[in-house]
Structures are given as structure tokens and as C-alpha cells.
Amino acid sequence: MSSSLEFFGWDSTWADAFAPHAAGGLTPGRVVRVDRGQCDVVTAASPVGAVVRAEFTRMDVCTGDWVALSGQYVHAVLPRRTALVRAAASGLSHGQVLAANVDVVAIVVPCTVDVDLGRAERLLALAWESGARPVVVLTKADACPDVARVHEQVAGVAVGADVVAVSAVRGDGLDALDGELTGTVVLVGQSGVGKSTLATALTGVDLAVQDVRHVDGKGRHTTVRRELIPLRGGRGVLIDTPGLRGVGLFDAEEGLSRAFADIDALAADCRFSDCAHGSEPGCAVRAAIDAGTLPARRLDSYQKLVRENEWAAARTDARLRAERRARERTFHRQMRGHFNRPGRGRTR
Numbered sequence: 001m002s003s004s005l006e007f008f009g010w011d012s013t014w015a016d017a018f019a020p021h022a023a024g025g026l027t028p029g030r031v032v033r034v035d036r037g038q039c040d041v042v043t044a045a046s047p048v049g050a051v052v053r054a055e056f057t058r059m060d061v062c063t064g065d066w067v068a069l070s071g072q073y074v075h076a077v078l079p080r081r082t083a084l085v086r087a088a089a090s091g092l093s094h095g096q097v098l099a100a101n102v103d104v105v106a107i108v109v110p111c112t113v114d115v116d117l118g119r120a121e122r123l124l125a126l127a128w129e130s131g132a133r134p135v136v137v138l139t140k141a142d143a144c145p146d147v148a149r150v151h152e153q154v155a156g157v158a159v160g161a162d163v164v165a166v167s168a169v170r171g172d173g174l175d176a177l178d179g180e181l182t183g184t185v186v187l188v189g190q191s192g193v194g195k196s197t198l199a200t201a202l203t204g205v206d207l208a209v210q211d212v213r214h215v216d217g218k219g220r221h222t223t224v225r226r227e228l229i230p231l232r233g234g235r236g237v238l239i240d241t242p243g244l245r246g247v248g249l250f251d252a253e254e255g256l257s258r259a260f261a262d263i264d265a266l267a268a269d270c271r272f273s274d275c276a277h278g279s280e281p282g283c284a285v286r287a288a289i290d291a292g293t294l295p296a297r298r299l300d301s302y303q304k305l306v307r308e309n310e311w312a313a314a315r316t317d318a319r320l321r322a323e324r325r326a327r328e329r330t331f332h333r334q335m336r337g338h339f340n341r342p343g344r345g346r347t348r
């Protein structure tokens with residue numbers, strides 16, 4: 001397969017997954033941007049402005065997906081290796097896929113003395129849940145009087161993840177970060193934490209103004225904002241998609257237990273298997289807090305995120321129940337119509 005697709009992350013595993021489509025004469029490509037049923041797809045040849053067929057819109061084709069194109073139609077979406085999902089911003093009880101086939105989730109946290117550990121923990125849970133590898137990036141290190149201390153605090157909550165301090169303006173730490181960012185990378189973090197500045201430093205492209213000339217399916221030239229940009233180290237691509245800011249957890253039980261693996265491990269020693277780590281006797285988590293080995297803040301943070309996640313799950317269940325009831329009503333209506341039709345021979 002052409003090196004240009006490899007540039008975007010194509011490998012032999014994708015080629016295997018694509019084989020049946022290749023046999024059918026379809027073209028592989030990676031989605032670099034989606035906009036209401038239209039998506040921009042890079043292929044080994046030129047980029048294609050593709051149309052997502054109506055029957056696929058519910059599959060939520062998103063930036064980062066590998067697709068099989070038939071002409072300018074997205075014919076199939078290859079099964080995702082990973083997916084970054086959050087509770088939909090609208091507060092609907094659906095998950096929203098923000099990016100697909102992400103290898104590294106870089107959690108961007110500004111390096112300040114009053115660093116927001118709870119936010120880092122939330123993003124770590126989200127990242128672990130996606131199936132990608134999380135890395136915490138402490139930005140604006142140049143403006144922090146005690147980088148080592150903040151690094152230590154954050155490393156303390158980032159169980160199983162690396163933490164790298166950088167200054168995008170001075171360039172400190174960027175080489176170390178390059179080494180962490182391989183494959184498909186996304187930056188997540190609140191507004192103002194330095195994502196755009198960092199993205200520019202990592203790609204050499206000013207993403208705030210980047211425009212890409214593009215030929216759509218009808219051969220017209222248009223200008224689009226491509227959301228998949230090669231990293232300067234040549235070892236990956238950055239997904240720069242809007243909407244990676246406010247992140248609510250969605251179905252993130254697994255992610256939470258990875259992000260709080262230390263608490264999970266302690267909880268295994270609680271006397272009761274359903275211990276809520278409140279006032280139960282024999283609680284190993286409380287014992288660790290009393291002994292000073294687990295900060296009370298971390299347990300609070302964990303419990304808050306678990307409640308949030310359960311709340312989202314309950315809403316999903318409620319939605320599924322409502323959908324089932326609506327389907328049943330439709331079914332009964334159809335049945336009544338069917339049996340009440342003249343000549344159906346309903347005997348009374």
C-alpha cells in the first residue's frame with residue numbers, strides 16, 4: 001500500500017481488515033474531517049470529499065476512522081481499534097465519539113502550583129476507557145516556579161501513565177514529548193491550557209489558520225480545515241478536532257478502574273466486597289487514608305466520577321427503555337391494524 005496512507009497510520013493489520021473490501025474493488029482511506037454526513041477522506045491518491053450513505057450515519061463516522069470508499073461513497077467503516085467517547089455535549093443520553101483509532105491521548109494540564117488533579121483524573125479515566133495510551137503533558141512549565149513538585153503531584157495521580165513537562169514557548173521538553181507521541185494522537189484539555197500552542201509546536205503548522213486545498217467529489221476546489229495533521233517527528237499524526245474540551249464520562253467503568261487502579265487494589269482487601277469505603281469496618285481504603293498513604297482527595301474524586309458515570313449509565317438505560325416501549329407501541333399498533341383489517345377473519 002502506498003506510503004502516503006502509511007503516513008496516516010495504515011499498517012498490515014488495517015490491510016488485513018480491509019482485504020475483503022479490496023477484493024470488492026473498494027478504496028481504503030482515512031477520515032480527516034466529518035461535517036454532517038460529508039467527510040474528507042485521505043486516500044493513497046488524492047483526498048476525496050465523500051458522502052456518508054444515509055444508512056451509515058448512525059454509525060457515527062468520525063475523524064480517524066478507516067473507511068472503504070466506493071467512488072465518493074463511504075461504503076464501510078473498519079472496526080475501530082479505539083474510540084474516544086464522551087457523554088454528548090447536549091446532555092443527551094448518548095455517547096459521542098470524538099475521535100477513532102487513537103493511539104495516544106495526551107492530557108494537557110497547565111503546570112501551576114494549584115494544579116487541578118481532579119480534572120487530570122477525569123481525563124485519565126476517559127483516556128483509559130478509549131483503549132488508547134494516556135500521557136499527561138504539563139504545559140507552560142516556563143511559567144511555573146516549581147515544576148518538579150507539580151510533576152510529582154501529577155505523577156501521583158497518573159497511575160500507569162507518563163508525565164512530561166513542556167514549555168511550548170521555550171521549547172523545553174518537546175523532544176521528550178515527541179518520543180511519547182507515536183501513531184494517532186489527540187490532545188485533550190480545557191480551553192486555555194495551551195493545546196493550540198502545543199499543537200503548533202508539535203506539527204509546525206499554525207492550526208489556528210491552517211487551510212488545506214481540497215478537491216471534492218465533483219472535482220471542485222474547496223478549502224477545508226483538515227483535522228489530521230502529521231507530527232513534526234514523522235512518527236504520527238495529530239487529531240485536532242473541535243469539541244475535545246468539556247468532557248463528561250460516558251460508560252467509563254473500565255477507564256475508571258484503570259485510572260484508579262491503586263484504589264481498586266486497596267478495595268480488594270476491604271472486608272466487604274461491596275464496601276463503599278464509608279464507615280464500614282475493615283475498610284482497607286479508609287485505613288490507607290488514615291495511614292496517610294492515600295490522599296482523601298483522591299477517594300473523593302474517584303467516588304464523584306463513579307457517581308457521574310453511574311448517572312450517565314442510568315440515563316442510557318432510561319433511554320433504551322423508552323425506545324423499547326416506543327417500539328412495542330408501534331408493534332402493537334401494527335398488529336391491531338393487521339388483525340382489524342377486513343377479511344382477516346378475526347372471530348369474536
Ligand SMILES: Nc1nc2c(ncn2[C@@H]2O[C@H](COP(=O)(O)OP(=O)(O)OP(=O)(O)O)[C@@H](O)[C@H]2O)c(=O)[nH]1
Pocket residue numbers: 139140141142143166167168169170189190191192193194195196197198
Ligand atoms: N508561558 C507560557 N504560556 C503559554 C504556553 N503555551 C500556551 N501559552 C499561553 O496560554 C494561553 C492559551 O494557549 P492556547 O494554546 O490558546 O490554549 P488552548 O488550550 O488551545 O485554548 P483553546 O483554544 O481555548 O482551547 C495563550 O495565551 C498562550 O500564549 C507556554 O508554554 N508558556
Ligand SMILES: [Zn+2]
Pocket residue numbers: 267270271275276277278280282283284285286
Ligand atoms: Zn472499603
